[in-house]
Amino acid sequence: MELNTLTLTQAIEGLKTRTFSHAELIAACTDRIKSVEPNIKAFITVNQKVTNGIPIAVKDNFNTNDIETTAASDILRGYVPPYDATVVRKLKEHGMMILGKTNMDAFAHGSSTEASDFGATSNPWDLERLPGGSSGGSAAAVIADECIAAIGSETAGSIRQPASWCGVVGLKPTYGRVSRYGLIAMASSTDSPGPITKTVADARILYEMLAGFDPYDATTGHQPVTSEIINIKHLTIGVPKQYFRSEAQNGVNQRVLDAAKVLEKLGARLVDLSLLDPEYAVSVYTILQRAEVSSNLARFDGIRFGHRRDQFNEENKRRIMLGNYTLSAGYYDAYYAKAQKVRTLFINDFHKAFDAVDLIIGPTSPSTALKKGASKDHVMFGELQDILVEPSTIAGLPGINLPCGFIERLPVGMQLIGPQWSEDKILSVAQMYEEQTLWHTQRPKL
Amino acid sequence: MTYQPIIGLEVHVELSTESGMFCGCSGKHFQAKPNTNTCPVCLGLPGALPVPNKKAIEWTILLGLALECEIPGESRFDRKNYIYPDLPKGYQITQLDQPLCGPGKLDIEVSGENKSIRIRRIHLEEDTGKIQHTEIDGERVALVDFNRSGVPLVEIVTEPDFRSVEEVDVFVKKLQQIVRYLGISGADMEKGSMRIEPSISILPISNTTNTTNIKYPNYRVEIKNINSFKFVRNAIAYEIERQREMIERGETPTQQTRGFMESKGVTVAQREKEEAHDYRYFPEPDIPPMRFAQAQIAKLKTQIGELPDEKKARFMKEYGLSAYDAGLLVETKQRAEYFEKVLSRQSSVVSPKAIANWIINKKVDIASTPPEQLLDQIVQSTTTTPVSGDELENIIKQVLSENSKAVEDYKSGKEQALMFIIGTVIKRIGVGSGDKNTLIAIVKKHIQ
Numbered sequence: 001m002e003l004n005t006l007t008l009t010q011a012i013e014g015l016k017t018r019t020f021s022h023a024e025l026i027a028a029c030t031d032r033i034k035s036v037e038p039n040i041k042a043f044i045t046v047n048q049k050v051t052n053g054i055p056i057a058v059k060d061n062f063n064t065n066d067i068e069t070t071a072a073s074d075i076l077r078g079y080v081p082p083y084d085a086t087v088v089r090k091l092k093e094h095g096m097m098i099l100g101k102t103n104m105d106a107f108a109h110g111s112s113t114e115a116s117d118f119g120a121t122s123n124p125w126d127l128e129r130l131p132g133g134s135s136g137g138s139a140a141a142v143i144a145d146e147c148i149a150a151i152g153s154e155t156a157g158s159i160r161q162p163a164s165w166c167g168v169v170g171l172k173p174t175y176g177r178v179s180r181y182g183l184i185a186m187a188s189s190t191d192s193p194g195p196i197t198k199t200v201a202d203a204r205i206l207y208e209m210l211a212g213f214d215p216y217d218a219t220t221g222h223q224p225v226t227s228e229i230i231n232i233k234h235l236t237i238g239v240p241k242q243y244f245r246s247e248a249q250n251g252v253n254q255r256v257l258d259a260a261k262v263l264e265k266l267g268a269r270l271v272d273l274s275l276l277d278p279e280y281a282v283s284v285y286t287i288l289q290r291a292e293v294s295s296n297l298a299r300f301d302g303i304r305f306g307h308r309r310d311q312f313n314e315e316n317k318r319r320i321m322l323g324n325y326t327l328s329a330g331y332y333d334a335y336y337a338k339a340q341k342v343r344t345l346f347i348n349d350f351h352k353a354f355d356a357v358d359l360i361i362g363p364t365s366p367s368t369a370l371k372k373g374a375s376k377d378h379v380m381f382g383e384l385q386d387i388l389v390e391p392s393t394i395a396g397l398p399g400i401n402l403p404c405g406f407i408e409r410l411p412v413g414m415q416l417i418g419p420q421w422s423e424d425k426i427l428s429v430a431q432m433y434e435e436q437t438l439w440h441t442q443r444p445k446l
Numbered sequence: 447m448t449y450q451p452i453i454g455l456e457v458h459v460e461l462s463t464e465s466g467m468f469c470g471c472s473g474k475h476f477q478a479k480p481n482t483n484t485c486p487v488c489l490g491l492p493g494a495l496p497v498p499n500k501k502a503i504e505w506t507i508l509l510g511l512a513l514e515c516e517i518p519g520e521s522r523f524d525r526k527n528y529i530y531p532d533l534p535k536g537y538q539i540t541q542l543d544q545p546l547c548g549p550g551k552l553d554i555e556v557s558g559e560n561k562s563i564r565i566r567r568i569h570l571e572e573d574t575g576k577i578q579h580t581e582i583d584g585e586r587v588a589l590v591d592f593n594r595s596g597v598p599l600v601e602i603v604t605e606p607d608f609r610s611v612e613e614v615d616v617f618v619k620k621l622q623q624i625v626r627y628l629g630i631s632g633a634d635m636e637k638g639s640m641r642i643e644p645s646i647s648i649l650p651i652s653n654t655t656n657t658t659n660i661k662y663p664n665y666r667v668e669i670k671n672i673n674s675f676k677f678v679r680n681a682i683a684y685e686i687e688r689q690r691e692m693i694e695r696g697e698t699p700t701q702q703t704r705g706f707m708e709s710k711g712v713t714v715a716q717r718e719k720e721e722a723h724d725y726r727y728f729p730e731p732d733i734p735p736m737r738f739a740q741a742q743i744a745k746l747k748t749q750i751g752e753l754p755d756e757k758k759a760r761f762m763k764e765y766g767l768s769a770y771d772a773g774l775l776v777e778t779k780q781r782a783e784y785f786e787k788v789l790s791r792q793s794s795v796v797s798p799k800a801i802a803n804w805i806i807n808k809k810v811d812i813a814s815t816p817p818e819q820l821l822d823q824i825v826q827s828t829t830t831t832p833v834s835g836d837e838l839e840n841i842i843k844q845v846l847s848e849n850s851k852a853v854e855d856y857k858s859g860k861e862q863a864l865m866f867i868i869g870t871v872i873k874r875i876g877v878g879s880g881d882k883n884t885l886i887a888i889v890k891k892h893i894q
Binding site for chain 1: 486490491492493494495496497498525527529531534535536537590724726727728731732733734
């Protein structure tokens with residue numbers, strides 16, 4: 001068995017029993033990178049200074065001390081930060097090492113990884129297709145076994161959707177569960193770092209490593225991080241009709257309903273659920289995210305970081321302009337203030353739902369991986385791809401993507417959504433599902 | 447036709463907290479080497495996040511309580527978006543519609559009359575960096591120093607309640623005094639830790655104008671960032687005159703932002719109303735809203751301590767000082783405390799009035815003069831104008847006959863009784879009229 005194909009759980013075990021060394025594990029990954037990167041292009045930077053630790057791929061919007069960090073934008077090309085993001089610091093403290101920085105849509109603006117100023121990443125299942133995004137590089141690197149596990153960030157779908165299209169596990173924790181300190185901000189009120197892994201067990205290991213209050217991030221919560229295993233037998237899982245959309249690609253809804261049946265067999269009770277139409281979440285999210293983006297990117301004023309503002313790409317510019325517009329005097333109440341009100345409606349809607357059910361199941365994406373070029377000239381591409389994850393995003397809820405089948409050799413993903421701070425419950429149910437299925441063991445031929 | 451100036455103020459005060467508004471950097475930037483006191487947060491590096499300074503929030507509320515402001519149970523930070531080289535994030539974290547402190551007031555006394563100046567609000571924000579225009583190798587350059595970036599800055603906004611330069615002058619000095627009493631800032635104008643922005647308009651007044659319920663002019667001229675009390679007076683006086691001349695020429699002053707040119711003593715236009723920024727404010731998503739319990743506010747209230755007005759009143763009542771003397775003593779908290787320390791070190795030999803006079807007139811360096819030493823100095827110096835021999839003898843005889851009990855006590859060995867007699871003699875003759883040791887010798891002689 002090639003060491004690069006190991007899960008994090010296996011790697012930790014193998015190192016503990018001295019079955020292999022750190023050096024061998026790292027060499028296996030760097031060899032794999034050499035052989036498949038020309039086709040996949042999951043990495044923007046491969047760390048040449050790695051010597052010790054378990055090789056983890058980190059999305060390029062996390063600051064890494066001494067390693068170039070670009071957020072896949074020309075604006076930051078060549079920028080080497082003087083500090084580590086809290087996520088990166090914690091990884092290092094737990095014996096992980098930064099194998100490299102993965103590709104993404106520039107400043108995480110997109111759901112395709114096509115909007116990267118460093119070139120597109122290919123989906124390892126079909127090199128003509130997109131890996132999803134914005135954490136597309138991390139998801140592709142995991143399924144291509146270029147690393148043991150990876151870190152992504154989700155603002156609305158950016159972990160779950162590429163995990164779905166690449167057929168890996170992606171956990172978006174509760175907003176405020178994992179520190180954003182050192183994560184180059186997209187939309188500050190929804191940005192959530194999280195793991196992208198080969199198995200649910202691996203996701204739990206990384207999640208527990210990274211979660212918890214951070215004195216450097218005032219929005220992190222003090223809730224204790226537990227590692228409880230919750231029995232599925234006592235749980236009720238809601239199946240919201242609004243998430244099984246008629247316009248979804250043929251077969252996607254069925255794969256997810258099949259997965260729900262597996263959960264039912266394991267002892268969960270399935271109930272029909274009615275939630276606010278996710279369509280409205282798209283409007284809310286678009287307004288709020290653009291507004292925050294326009295402010296967050298203002299620091300790239302052309303004076304520092306070495307690049308002029310005209311090097312923002314088209315998508316970046318569109319978002320900055322729309323955000324400035326919705327925050328302008330006279331428009332604020334009509335857009336930003338109203339979007340916040342509707343956001344509250346979504347939060348209340350989920351509150352009500354979670355009075356009746358423990359978790360919610362649905363497809364992560366309405367389709368499998370689309371062809372390259374699909375995002376071009378579609379201004380709302382990302383938002384429409386992410387329609388099924390945006391409601392939980394604007395409500396700050398945790399969610400996970402799990403591989404639950406294939407359509408024409410392309411992975412289908414399902415998501416489990418829970419109330420705030422319910423990661424234990426989500427991970428427990430996901431774990432039990434994974435144990436009953438083999439989808440997560442499938443690999444593309446490269 | 448006469449003209450009534452209508453003036454309001456925005457006053458910025460930098461708090462002297464140990465660390466920055468949103469980071470751990472020291473706030474001491476005055477004359478520090480540029481960019482030696484920075485971190486990812488105050489440099490606005492990508493990914494850095496603000497964590498609010500609890501002390502700065504408490505101190506702002508403390509100031510609000512001292513100015514009798516309403517303290518709302520909830521407050522939040524907002525982003526004010528504008529691009530400027532000294533603002534590394536492209537936005538300033540400040541407070542828009544939920545400031546830490548709501549309406550309050552500060553009473554001032556001008557030419558013997560009391561007046562209340564209403565405070566509209568007090569909010570907390572972060573200071574910006576500093577731009578230095580200079581020349582390097584013959585090339586004109588603008589350099590940015592981020593040491594000041596992220597220093598906690600309090601903004602006090604008044605209602606347009608001032609009607610004269612003098613009222614403004616008294617107010618800003620009193621505000622500075624209170625800030626210093628609270629120990630929340632040095633409020634040094636010359637170090638830039640207190641900066642003043644007056645807004646001025648003038649209203650033509652005829653005999654029939656109701657001056658108690660006036661309608662404000664529909665423009666105001668704001669003068670940015672003035673850094674000395676004198677310049678504040680000069681700038682306002684100049685502006686009143688400039689606007690009067692305009693009106694008399696038949697022109698109408700416009701809404702403007704102007705700067706004060708210290709060298710020429712004039713204000714110059716910087717920005718017209720039409721060019722006003724749209725700051726695109728929105729709630730700061732990186733900082734959760736703040737909520738305050740009544741108990742927290744009540745606890746802060748106990749930390750205000752005695753403010754200058756109360757102290758002055760107490761000094762007048764307790765020590766029989768004149769309003770003038772008491773006012774001078776309470777000018778700084780240090781001086782007032784020093785005065786009371788000196789008083790506590792002595793046993794009625796020297797009167798409070800004498801100590802007050804000494805501190806005020808001799809300009810005592812209170813930092814380097816221990817209270818005991820000052821007392822000695824006062825007593826020693828009284829040799830300079832002795833009461834004539836006969837007069838002194840008479841007073842002593844009189845005191846001794848009036849206090850026969852004390853005389854007996856002394857004779858039976860109570861040393862303290864002698865000090866009481868000496869004190870009574872001194873009170874009778876007044877301080878400055880005898881050397882204490884000589885006096886003791888004379889009194890002793892009389893008793894035997």
